[in-house]
Amino acid sequence: MGIPLASPSxxxxxxxxxxxxxxxxxxxxxxxxxxxxxxxxxxxxLSVGPPPRFYDAFPLARPDRFLSVPTxxxxxxxxxxxxxxxxxxxxxxxxxxxxxxxxxxxxxVPVFGNRAVLGWESDRRKERDWLESAGVTMPKLIDDxxxxxxxxxxxxxxxxxxxxxxxxxxxxxxxxxRPTGPYVIQEYVLGTRYYMHFxxxxxSDRGYRVGHGxxxxxxxxxxxxxxxxxxxxxxxxxxxxxxxxxPTFVVTGNVPVVLRESLLPRAFDVAARIVERSVELFGGMxxxxxxxxIMTEDLEFKVFEISTRIVAGTNLFISGSPYSDFIEPQxxxxxxxxxxxxxxxxxxxxxxxxx
Ligand code: AMP
Numbered sequence: 001m002g003i004p005l006a007s008p009s010x011x012x013x014x015x016x017x018x019x020x021x022x023x024x025x026x027x028x029x030x031x032x033x034x035x036x037x038x039x040x041x042x043x044x045x046l047s048v049g050p051p052p053r054f055y056d057a058f059p060l061a062r063p064d065r066f067l068s069v070p071t072x073x074x075x076x077x078x079x080x081x082x083x084x085x086x087x088x089x090x091x092x093x094x095x096x097x098x099x100x101x102x103x104x105x106x107x108x109v110p111v112f113g114n115r116a117v118l119g120w121e122s123d124r125r126k127e128r129d130w131l132e133s134a135g136v137t138m139p140k141l142i143d144d145x146x147x148x149x150x151x152x153x154x155x156x157x158x159x160x161x162x163x164x165x166x167x168x169x170x171x172x173x174x175x176x177x178r179p180t181g182p183y184v185i186q187e188y189v190l191g192t193r194y195y196m197h198f199x200x201x202x203x204s205d206r207g208y209r210v211g212h213g214x215x216x217x218x219x220x221x222x223x224x225x226x227x228x229x230x231x232x233x234x235x236x237x238x239x240x241x242x243x244x245x246x247p248t249f250v251v252t253g254n255v256p257v258v259l260r261e262s263l264l265p266r267a268f269d270v271a272a273r274i275v276e277r278s279v280e281l282f283g284g285m286x287x288x289x290x291x292x293x294i295m296t297e298d299l300e301f302k303v304f305e306i307s308t309r310i311v312a313g314t315n316l317f318i319s320g321s322p323y324s325d326f327i328e329p330q331x332x333x334x335x336x337x338x339x340x341x342x343x344x345x346x347x348x349x350x351x352x353x354x355x
């Protein structure tokens with residue numbers, strides 16, 4: 001038996017009924033609804049404004065019903081209604097971002113996964129404490145610009161994957177940086193980026209065992225980032241600056257990748273350490289998570305970020321990936337979430353996977 005995350009009162013709305021899988025109509029919602037439908041769950045789409053029309057174009061991924069509110073703020077007030085519907089909310093990046101981490105944490109509705117993870121993921125310093133205390137290598141943090149020995153990246157707090165990151169080739173280059181808010185300076189890691197889609201099941205008793213359960217690797221992607229990419233990241237900067245364009249890392253899409261098979265043990269080892277430490281720190285990170293890092297030419301994997309819920313890169317693998325095909329055919333992350341909810345409900349263990 002694993003660690004209970006939800007109190008009996010939090011789960012009261014689900015007693016004796018099949019949960020309805022609900023999420024915000026954005027990000028990876030098509031995959032979440034499709035996966036839930038394949039596993040036989042009713043589905044509910046939450047939309048801000050009228051339900052998006054694009055669902056009409058995808059009949060197998062369209063939620064059974066919609067619940068619409070005029071503005072994002074009203075979402076926070078939907079708890080009672082969602083409990084009546086027997087909803088389990090499946091969080092995704094846009095859901096938490098639109099609603100705000102605080103309002104999301106306060107939703108009085110069962111949420112898939114451990115919402116305590118939010119506090120650790122949304123604060124870059126706490127995230128670093130978690131990962132480094134798990135023995136994971138991250139890009140070096142530079143407190144004093146005098147310590148700069150090579151290229152650096154400057155990130156504003158909260159500006160995830162966004163605009164305003166500043167790249168400097170060296171200490172002199174950083175002198176041009178004019179901060180507009182709190183920021184951190186990191187070593188700029190040269191290598192190849194990998195975004196690894198893992199799933200931690202505290203209910204599973206087979207496979208790659210970690211803690212009370214096991215981890216699965218469901219897919220891997222690389223993000224396309226405009227207006228900068230790959231080899232040109234540092235070299236092209238001057239050329240871009242000449243025409244008045246600052247490099248940004250705004251995500252515009254995703255491409256599938258696989259890792260050299262000989263590097264898989266390392267990837268699993270890093271994932272396992274992070275899960276084990278999450279159990280010690282806050283009762284465990286449950287369900288999908290993504291390790292985002294750079295493999296250097298010395299084959300060291302430096303993790304610059306962890307996303308602790310389904311990431312949009314999993315949208316590549318609706319009918320399976322080169323990894324999930326070795327677990328079960330046609331296994332998307334959305335479907336895997338639905339399977340976990342079904343197992344939790346069947347075995348009376350929902351408290352271990354919902355919060
Ligand atoms: P993040 O907001 O931390 O997810 O970073 C956004 C993007 O910036 C990543 O997808 C990488 O392309 C790049 N990046 C972040 N940190 C580093 C780093 N330390 N070295 C090189 N590139 C980085």
